[in-house]
Amino acid sequence: MSTLESQPNSSAHALRIVIVGHVDHGKSTLVGRLLHDTGSLPDGKFEQIQAVCRRRGMPFEWAFLLDALQAERDQNITIDVSQIWFRSATRSYVIIDAPGHKEFLKNMVTGAASADAALLLIAANEGVQEQSKRHAYLLSMLGVSQVIVLINKMDLVDYSKSVYYRIEADYRDFLAKLGIQPLRFVPITARDGVNLIAPPNDVVKWYSGPTLLRALDELTPPAPEAEGPLRFAVQDVYRFDERRIVAGRIESGTIRVGDDIVFSPNNKTSRVASIERWNAPIKDSASAGESIGIILAEQIFVERGHIGSLETQTPIETNRFRARLFWMGTRPLSTGRRYKLKLLTQEIECQLVSVDRVIDATSLDTVSGLRLSVARNEVAEVTIQARSSLVMDNHDKVAASGRFVIVDDQNVAGGGIIFGGTYVNRGRIRSTNIFWSEGTIDHRIRVERNGHRGMVVWLTGLSGSGKSTLARALETNLFNRHMQVYVLDGDNIRHGLNSNLGFSAEDRVENIRRVAEVAKLMADSGLIVITSFISPYRLDRARAREVILSASVEFIEAYVAAPLQVCELRDPKRLYKRARAGEIKNFTGIDDPYEVPENPEITVHTDRESVKESVERLLDFLIPRLQLDVAEYEI
């Protein structure tokens, strides 16, 4: 084969290509043929398969080259991913053959997650099928963006131009909805080697595009993420000798000697004194992909799971977030069950809060009806709550720290990507060089004496939505249960601690920051703190959550919802009237926005529920979380 000389450039990365598609559309056959036609098979392999087929009394089966397991040959299906190497004139490839059968989705995911590009295979005689779509959807979630579509078995439709273009148009539409723009569509007949290596001049006269091999050579190797925000995932801390080495991998960005690194979630900062490697050239920086060690100038507490970043580009820190997720577990993902979540080197217990939308991966429609679980092979948008703070990024900002897996009973059962999280500029809310002095009376001891946990219940809603009424009713009820409870509201904060603050945007941010810090201290001392502030901005509430979680105290965002018209009608303090008259500026709901919570722990609707009903709903939610004997809420 003139186009296939021996490897010219050994230092090139082998490009990893996954082959996916509906069962029986010819994936393994394609790979077998490709290996044969590129001269990549070892001597005797072809003859060996020939003998195996003869023994079974069947025609030559290319797929046997890859389907290495006896069970695979017996059933003539691919059960598990296989990987095989071959070379073109320009570079090396690893071909990942993934099973098309629905039952083996987890194996398909295993293969596709490590790929740089994908070949999506569609049999011309069957057209676009269920798995052709599901696999494309998963590729988009797994982050494989380079896609070539192969329309196979063209011989079965007599190399019909109209069939080919109809399938191309269908599939192009579908892929566009996923944000996938295929680089090429290529007609082939894998079994006969048509249009794989040699141009198909005589058979497909109407096609003037590249052969499969040329299309592969057009792909671009993955770009390193050395330019992104620094994310250094700590794997371990070693003390094999006199050095204390923080070992981990740069997941994104670049770290340099002399950088000040913030380690989240506890956000202690230290300078990089040196970058450690063994038997390697000395270099004072390390970039995405490198497994290194660092020695810190200041002896701060760092452990596995901490994520290092630069102060100017810190990650998100929260215990509650939204994600798009696919489920592979035998048991459905359900609310009320506890799971382990793994994100980079972090591991944390989590629960499914809600299934916000189940997506039919083949039609991309929302599956209707309220759902409390996600079944095997389903894709859904969900809200997840972790037991304590988790460090993460939105997936579209930093892929490596924007994805996670969920472990159900020892097994990785689902994978997800994070979206819609709020970034908090840490520089504005944190003073540096202040160190905590930790007393011997710890949170645990206080909680045990009180007989309940400390907690912050953060009521948010428009003026007149009923926050104060609910806060007082809730306080009374909890107090009568012999619990330690206190309400923070405008009356006791604005007149004292925050008397120097007005209502400018800056002052409102500072107002909420102080409330959060005070609530944190009180809750850390074992109290249940109910805050009653409009707190109209999402970012401020995200910051408050972060502050509270930093003390390992549970944060409950309770949205007190009522339409603006209702609130304005109530107008208990006649503030709306004054705002309408122009006497008050920047009044929330009138000339300043209220950003509705996207993901509150609980919502009460005071326009439809009586005060008693709302309080009861709040109590039903809070009481189990306050009790000590419920192990899953042990924070």
Place this chain on the structure above:
Amino acid sequence: MDFRYTHLDALENQSIYILREAYRKFKRLAMLWSVGKDSSVMLWLLRKAFFGHIPIPCVHVDTSYKIPEMIAFRDRLAKEWGINLIVGQNRAVLDRGETFPNGRITRVECCSFLKKDALQAIIEEKDYQAVIVGIRRDEEGTRAKERYFSPRDKNFEWNFKDQPPELWDQFKTDFDAGTHIRVHPLLHWTEVNVWEYIGRENIPVVDLYFSKDGMRYRSLGCAPCTKPVQSRARTVAEIIEELRDTKIAERSTRAQDQEAEDAFERLRASGYM
């Protein structure tokens, strides 16, 4: 200094990540040291991962049929690098002489007794939770389907029909008592990669790999079942050159693989490396 990030750097970084994960997750962890080229690379990567140290024991399953140079090389390296060497052996079978070819058993049965059973015995004796093994996907079809973290059940068996998913470098690290995990840090390397890395890092390997009188070993095992291939390659560079053009499978000189269509699959399913 050339700081370009090459494919060898990418392979090395990924393997280091896996070794550190294994070291963190499993308190009782050992490396299986076959004394072949891949094992040499693994020892080197351990030192890379742990900044010059080899903090885990290295187990050599000695069938007593290993080529003598291999044992000499093993003992020399163990001493120079301060390796905690543990040697396992199926003494009972050797004493009874139930080995290939004199014990009237097949090659596969012999492998099963001397390697698999000996390994199982030492894992049980030392109660290892995980063993690092230097297999690669490009060696053989069933190895191509392996995972980085691959569980083995109580009977030592590999359930290849129901393997855990692996994505985004998240591995299965929780399992029931009695089972153990095989960790495969070289899974994504090829034979050429191994030699390229040996060349770049100047890693010591047994002399048997280099041509002598027109022959060299491409894969090392027991003397009765391993044959050298015709080769003029006397240096690492020449081996790399030779492998670029070869169409001979790496394990074709390992006779036990060729006994039946699924000989190697059955061996592996029952606990072989």
